[in-house]
Amino acid sequence: MTAAAKNTLWADVVVIGFGKGGKVAAAALGRAGRRVILIERSDQMYGGTCPNVGCVPTKALVHHSGRRRPEDSPQEWFEQAIGEVQALTSTFRAGNYDALNGAATITVLTGTAHFVDLHTVAVSNESGEVRVVGETILVNTGSEPVIPDIPGLRESPRTVTNVDLIHTTHLPGRLAVIGGGYLGIEFASIYRRFGTAVTVFEASPQILGREDDDVAAAAAEVLAGDGVEVVTGAEVLEIRGEDTVVYRKDGREHSLTVDAILAATGRTPATAELRLENAGVKTTDGGAIEVDEHLRTSQPHIFALGDVNGGPQFTYISLDDSRIVLDQLLGSGKRSTADRIAVPQTLFMSPPLATVGLTEKAAHAAGHEVRIGMQRVADIVAMPRAYIVEETRGVMKFVIDAASDEILGAALLSVDAQELINTVALAMRHRITATELRESIYTHPSSTEAFNDVLGTIVRG
Numbered sequence: 036m037t038a039a040a041k042n043t044l045w046a047d048v049v050v051i052g053f054g055k056g057g058k059v060a061a062a063a064l065g066r067a068g069r070r071v072i073l074i075e076r077s078d079q080m081y082g083g084t085c086p087n088v089g090c091v092p093t094k095a096l097v098h099h100s101g102r103r104r105p106e107d108s109p110q111e112w113f114e115q116a117i118g119e120v121q122a123l124t125s126t127f128r129a130g131n132y133d134a135l136n137g138a139a140t141i142t143v144l145t146g147t148a149h150f151v152d153l154h155t156v157a158v159s160n161e162s163g164e165v166r167v168v169g170e171t172i173l174v175n176t177g178s179e180p181v182i183p184d185i186p187g188l189r190e191s192p193r194t195v196t197n198v199d200l201i202h203t204t205h206l207p208g209r210l211a212v213i214g215g216g217y218l219g220i221e222f223a224s225i226y227r228r229f230g231t232a233v234t235v236f237e238a239s240p241q242i243l244g245r246e247d248d249d250v251a252a253a254a255a256e257v258l259a260g261d262g263v264e265v266v267t268g269a270e271v272l273e274i275r276g277e278d279t280v281v282y283r284k285d286g287r288e289h290s291l292t293v294d295a296i297l298a299a300t301g302r303t304p305a306t307a308e309l310r311l312e313n314a315g316v317k318t319t320d321g322g323a324i325e326v327d328e329h330l331r332t333s334q335p336h337i338f339a340l341g342d343v344n345g346g347p348q349f350t351y352i353s354l355d356d357s358r359i360v361l362d363q364l365l366g367s368g369k370r371s372t373a374d375r376i377a378v379p380q381t382l383f384m385s386p387p388l389a390t391v392g393l394t395e396k397a398a399h400a401a402g403h404e405v406r407i408g409m410q411r412v413a414d415i416v417a418m419p420r421a422y423i424v425e426e427t428r429g430v431m432k433f434v435i436d437a438a439s440d441e442i443l444g445a446a447l448l449s450v451d452a453q454e455l456i457n458t459v460a461l462a463m464r465h466r467i468t469a470t471e472l473r474e475s476i477y478t479h480p481s482s483t484e485a486f487n488d489v490l491g492t493i494v495r496g
């Protein structure tokens with residue numbers, strides 16, 4: 036046996052990256068009797084971004100920051116919250132590792148993977164390198180933050196990513212957030228509620244530019260009410276002397292000195308280390324792995340799941356990717372990305388903003404005649420829950436096709452919106468009309484009851 040062969044492992048399926056899609060596919064394939072090797076580069080990332088440094092810790096911080104009373108010391112409260120969040124993420128991490136590595140058919144290798152050829156992957160860590168040969172290979176390496184090329188930003192010791200922020204127990208006194216998208220707004224909202232002075236610099240003329248103006252304005256009002264300063268139409272020119280953000284707004288130059296600068300201008304697919312060219316796997320101009328509607332890459336035995344394939348960057352999309360790949364490997368092969376209808380999303384500011392389907396402007400652009408059902412949460416008589424939990428800020432908006440009564444879209448800035456939106460999405464997928472959703476029986480006191488009112492409050496059309 037050659038030295039190379041001694042260091043070579045064989046598997047039916049090799050999974051690169053312990054993200055949501057990869058782990059769910061690995062578990063199902065293992066249960067189906069396939070020999071699976073799953074490779075993860077960091078022992079701090081079993082389970083991937085979401086439970087370790089993404090959704091779970093940030094939403095736990097939303098929870099902890101919201102419980103702080105004005106008399107609680109910001110620094111002490113933050114330190115305790117970070118401790119609790121780290122305990123939570125380490126429990127989830129261990130659970131993820133044990134669930135997979137404990138299965139007889141699955142092995143987890145910790146090391147960084149790259150392609151050697153069509154079927155061979157090299158895995159290296161501080162102990163050396165092993166090679167893994169797989170009949171089928173699933174790439175699930177996720178995405179990484181982009182630090183924009185602003186002079187001084189990459190060099191400044193004050194520049195942090197989402198990962199740095201949730202690993203430090205020191206609460207910054209003043210935080211600059213560059214980018215007013217999902218990540219930027221969530222962190223701005225969380226840190227403001229912990230007591231930090233937060234300024235968001237957004238290049239576009241408004242935050243949440245995809246949303247209708249009235250919804251974006253309602254979200255901006257909530258943030259302003261919490262004391263988050265949002266500078267839209269901002270061009271960040273440089274970071275001067277490590278701690279000063281120099282920016283242009285309305286043709287004039289301004290500066291702001293801060294303790295930390297969060298780069299939140301988007302995330303790019305994690306393909307740089309994979310040496311995809313060795314396997315002839317094509318990428319798009321944006322650096323994502325090119326896939327078809329069944330998530331096969333340019334090499335039919337190699338699939339790409341989750342953020343790395345350039346699709347919407349959400350955990351539940353990575354999960355749905357695993358359903359498509361499993362259907363290819365174990366099922367009828369019919370399921371595809373084209374099956375996705377009414378995919379909702381939630382931005383976890385406080386209260387959360389959850390959306391699905393078309394905005395009013397997109398519905399007009401698509402040629403629909405629409406009716407708009409809309410109310411401020413404080414005015415929804417059928418929803419006392421908002422008053423019970425003392426969160427009456429926000430607005431609910433439904434976009435309804437005037438001819439068919441179908442729900443085309445919704446934007447819910449409201450307590451419990453992250454739950455409500457799933458009911459709306461289900462209704463849209465099953466063509467339950469606006470009238471049927473309005474006339475349904477809901478528990479009391481709940482937030483869903485709001486639908487009884489809002490869908491009957493037609494403000495336009």
Ligand SMILES: Cc1cc2nc3c(=O)[nH]c(=O)nc-3n(C[C@H](O)[C@H](O)[C@H](O)COP(=O)(O)OP(=O)(O)OC[C@H]3O[C@@H](n4cnc5c(N)ncnc54)[C@H](O)[C@@H]3O)c2cc1C
Binds near residue numbers: 057147340341343
């Ligand atoms: C701060 C933040 C908050 C978020 N909040 C939400 C939310 O509330 N809801 C939501 O749905 N989505 C949220 N997201 C997005 C969500 O986290 C991602 O879309 C999702 O985790 C992507 O999963 P994935 O399966 O593509 O891969 P990931 O979970 O990113 O996993 C990829 C894994 O591959 C490993 N890896 C990378 N390269 C290699 C290599 N060469 N060799 C071996 N291993 C490698 C990485 O270490 C990582 O563990 C959030 C993201 C962030 C950053």
Ligand SMILES: NC(=O)c1ccc[n+]([C@@H]2O[C@H](COP(=O)([O-])OP(=O)(O)OC[C@H]3O[C@@H](n4cnc5c(N)ncnc54)[C@H](O)[C@@H]3O)[C@@H](O)[C@H]2O)c1
Binds near residue numbers: 215301347
């Ligand atoms: N709750 C959730 O589901 C959740 C939470 C966080 C992140 N995520 C996922 O992670 C992805 C990445 O999040 P993100 O917020 O980093 O990206 P994003 O694409 O959502 O937003 C980036 C924002 O930065 C702005 N921007 C870009 N360059 C800029 C510059 N030089 N100066 C000022 N503004 C600039 C853009 O106009 C945009 O508004 C999201 O798209 C989302 O899919 C999801």
